[in-house]
Amino acid sequence: MKRMKFSRGSASVQLSRGFTLIELMIALVLGLVILAAGMAVYVSSSRSSQVSQMETQLNEDGILALNLIQQQIKQAGYSSQVIPSNGATVMGNYAGLAVRGCDNGFADASLAFDSLSCNSSGGNGSAIAIRYEATADNTVPTSTGLPTNCIGNGINAVTASQAAPAPAPPPGNYALADNRYLVSISSNQPALSCRGAEGSGAVGGLEPLLANVERMQILYGVASRPSRELAAAYDAMRHQIVSYLDATSIDALPTTGVFPDETLDRWGRVLSVRVCLVMRSEQPVRDAPDGGFTYKDCNNADATATDGYLRRTYTTTVLLRNRLIVQ
Template sequence: MTMHTHKYLTKSRYRSRGFSMVELMVALVITLILLAGIGQIFISSKKSFVIQNALARIQENGRYAMDILVSDLRRAGYWGGNADITTITGSQGVNLTAAEECADTTAGPSDWTRMLGRSVYGMNLSGTAKPSDTGNDYGCIKDAGASPYVRGDVLLVRYAHPSSIGSITKPLPCSKAAPNTTIKDCYPNEYFLRSSLFRGRLFQGVNSENTENNLVAPAIRTAELVAHAYYIGESSTASACPADGAVPSLYRISLVNGAFSAEEVAYGVDNLQIKYGIDTSGNNVVDRYYDADEIDSTDLTKPDWENVIVARTWLLVRAECPETGYTNSTTYAMGDENYTPADTANRGYRRKLYTSTVKLRNSN
C-alpha cells in the first residue's frame, strides 16, 4: 500500500465518524417539535370529535322528542272518523265524563283515559310546584323513586289510535301469533273505541264481544283509546358521567292494561314549556296564547280547553355530560319562562332549543 493510499483511507475513516453533538441536539429539538405538533393535532381532533358527537346527540334527541310530541298533538281529538263525540256512548258502565286527575302508578283502572271531551290538557308548573300537588292531582307522575318529575310543564293528549284493530264482525285477535286469543283475554282493562261516521261505542277489552257494543255499517273500525301525559323526569339510563347526577329526559305516562306506566321517550330533554292558542271569536283563528293555568273549563271567567286550537311547544335539550372549559350562561326564552342554567355546574352542558307550533282538532 502506498503512502498516498494510506492517507486517503485515514481521512475517509475520520469523515465517517457520525453526527456531532450539535447536530444530534438540533435533530432532537426538531423531533420534539414535530411530536408536540402531532400531539396537539390529536388532542384538538379528539376534543372536536367529542364536541361534534355531543351536538349530534343533542340534535338527534331533540328532533326525535319534538317529532313524538308533534305527532301526538296532531292526533289529539281524533275519534276514528267520528266528528261528533256526543254520539259516542259508553257501555258496560263506561262513561265519557271523568275527573281530570290520575292516581299513582300502583292504582287500578282509571277514568283518566276516557275524557273524550278534553283531547288536550296541560299544567303550567314552576318553582317547587309538582304535578301531584293538591289541585293538580296528577299523582301518577311521581315526585321520587323511578323516573320522578324534575321541572317544566305537563302536556296531556287523548285520541283513538290511527291503526284499526278490526271491526265487530268477529272476535278481535290479540295478534297474528295468537289467533285463538282475543283482546278480551289479553287486554281486559284496556279501553277501545268502535266508531263510524255518526256513532261510537267506548268499552273495555273484557266487553269487546258484547252485542251492546255493536255498530251498524258502514265505516266501522275499532281502535285502542290512547292517553299520554308528557313531563320531564330523571332518566333511568345510566349516565356516562354519574358523578354529575341523573340526566333529565322526556317521559310519558300511559294506561297499560289498567295500570299507569311511565315510558322514557327521549334522553337529555332538560325542559318542556307549552302555550295554548285560544279562539274566542269562533273564526278558527288564534286570538291569544295562554298558559295552562289561565285555562279552565269550569271557570266562566277563563277560556275553555275545548277552545284550544293551537299548541306552541318548546323543548330544551342538553348534552349527557358537562364539557371541560365550556360555560353556557344563555337564557332561553320558553313560553312564560326564561330558563337559565341554575348554577356553575349546570352551565357546563351544551344545550339547544327546539320549538314547534301545531294546529289541533277542536271538539267544539
C-alpha cells in the same frame, strides 16, 4: 530513549466537544414548545370531532323527540264522527278535553284525568296530558288487536260514548287513550317519559321513551271562546288563535259560561300546542372549555352550560286539527 513531540502546526488534532448547558436548555425549551403546539392542535381537533359527533346525535334525538310528541298532539281530541239528520258535526264518541297541561309538572301524574293538579314550582318543565279515542289504526295494536297507550299496554274498550245527540244506532264502548308526557331524570340521565291509562281507570307506571330530553316547555294557542265540536258552522271566536299562553295563565282565564265545567271552559279554548325541548348530549365533552357551551333556551335567550354537556333546543307548533269544525 527519545521523546516523541507532536507539532501542533504540522498535524493539528481536532477534539469533539458536546453542547454547553445553555445550548441544551434552549434545545429543550424549543422541543417542549413544539410538543405543546402539537398537543394543542391534537386536543382541539379531537374536541372538534367529538363536538361534531355529539351535535349530530343531538339533532337526531331532537328530531325523534319532536316527531313523537307531534304525532300524539295531532291525535288529541280525536273521535269517530257521524253526521246525524240535523246536519251538525257530532263527535261520535269522545267529546272531552283534548289536552291539559302544567308548567312545573303534575303533582301526581297517576291520578285520573279530571283529578290532575299542578306543582307550583320545581319539576323539569312542562307536563301535558293528551286524550283521544284510540283505535287499532292510530296506535300500535297488541297481538290480540287492542289499541295501546304510550307505553304499549292494551286499552280495553270500557268508556261509554259521549255523543249528544246520540246517533242511531248508538255507538258502544270505546278505548280512550289518556297519555301524560313529562321529563324525568334518573341517575343524571334525562328522558322524555310517559304514563298511560289502560282503560280500566288505572294509570300505568312512568316509562322513559326517549333519552337525553332534559326539559320541556309548552305554550298553548288559545281562542276567545271554547271550541264547540257540535256547532254546525265555523265561528271565528272559537277557531281563531288570539294568543299563546302557558298552562298557569290558562288556568287563570275568566270563564265564558259556554261550558259549566270551568276546566273544560278554559282548556277547551286550546287550538294549538307549541312545544320546546331542551336536548342534552349523552356524555360531557372531554376537555370542555372553562367558559362552557352557549345555547339558546326555550325563551330564545342565551344560556351557558358549564357542566361540559352540549345542549340544543328544538321547537314545533302543532295544530289540534280535531278541535276544528268539519264542514
